[in-house]
Amino acid sequence: MLVVGCDPKSDSSITLVGRRIPTMMDLILDGREIKEEDVVYEGYRGVKCIEVGGPEPGVGCAGRGIIVAIDFLRKVSRVLEEVELVLYDVPGDIVCGGFSAPLRKGLVSQAYIITSGEYMPLYAANNISKGLVRLNTPLSGVICNSREAAAGREKEIAERFAEELNSRLVAFIPKDPIVQQCERRAVTAIQGAPNSEIAQVYRALAREVMAGAEPRTPRPLSDERLRELSME
Structure with a gap:
């Protein structure tokens, strides 16, 4: 398995590798000759990790950096073709x-x-679904990473949102202090607390993803309906 972190914060792989790793964009901008071992790091349970990174704040386009990094990666490594996921x-x-x-x-x-x-994360999720429609890409499911919002009705709201989006709620991940504790130790919850309830939630999510849900074309909600849903 390979994890490609496409966030400018470059933090997708910290809990897998145990530390921050150099980003492809930093190495490219330094003008160095890059080899596979400079950008591909092995983490927990053999998961390979890459961080794309991004430009300095206010300079350049982070999204464009993803395109450059993926093209560059294919020149120095075959890792995208060698892994199963x-x-x-x-x-x-x-x-x-x-x-x-x-x-x-x-x-x-x-x-x-x-x-x-919450309204703003739902708004962002709805925007993503609009992008998927434009790119003719179906949606396999919605995952709710709980922030203990909506006075205990967060799961219900997430389920309604997924249903009206013509999708389904694949997993509801409850807020658990174990996650933050493991993040501070730079380990995954499954590695740091393998017998915890939250570790079981993540394992169940992994099984759902690997089973491959039937993808559907999303039907984005109107802004008015989205606000109504978040306030119901």
């Missing part, structure tokens, strides 16, 4: 079209949207 961790709150690079390049077979039950 590639997971692209792409931020959804940035509207730059460059962040759809994995979709535009035909590298994605399943797309999942991660959100919570």
Whole structure:
């Protein structure tokens, strides 16, 4: 398995590798001769990790950086072809079209949207679904990463949102202090607390993803309906 972190924060792989790793964009901008071992790092349980990175704040386009990095990666490594599963961790709150690079390049077979039950995350998730429609990419499901919002009705709101979006709620991940504790130790919850309830939630989510849900064309909600849903 390969995890490709496409967030400018470059934090997708910290809990897998145990530390921050150099980003492809930093190495490219340094003008160095790059080899596979400079950008591909092995983490927990043999998961390979790459961080794309991005430009300095206020300079350049982070989305464009993803396109450059993927093209460059193919020149120095065959890792994309050698692994059985590639997971692209792409931020959804940035509207730059460059962040759809994995979709535009035909590298994605399943797309999942991660959100919570609050209005702004739902708004971002709805925007992502609009992008999927434009790119003719079906949606395999919605994942709710709970922030304990909506007075305990967060799961219900997430389920309604997924249903009206013509999708389904694949997993509801409850807020658990174990996750933050493991993040501070730079380990995954499954590694740091393998017998915890939250670890079981993540394992169940992994089984759902690997089973491959039937993808559907999303039907984005209107802004008015989205606000109504978040306030019901």
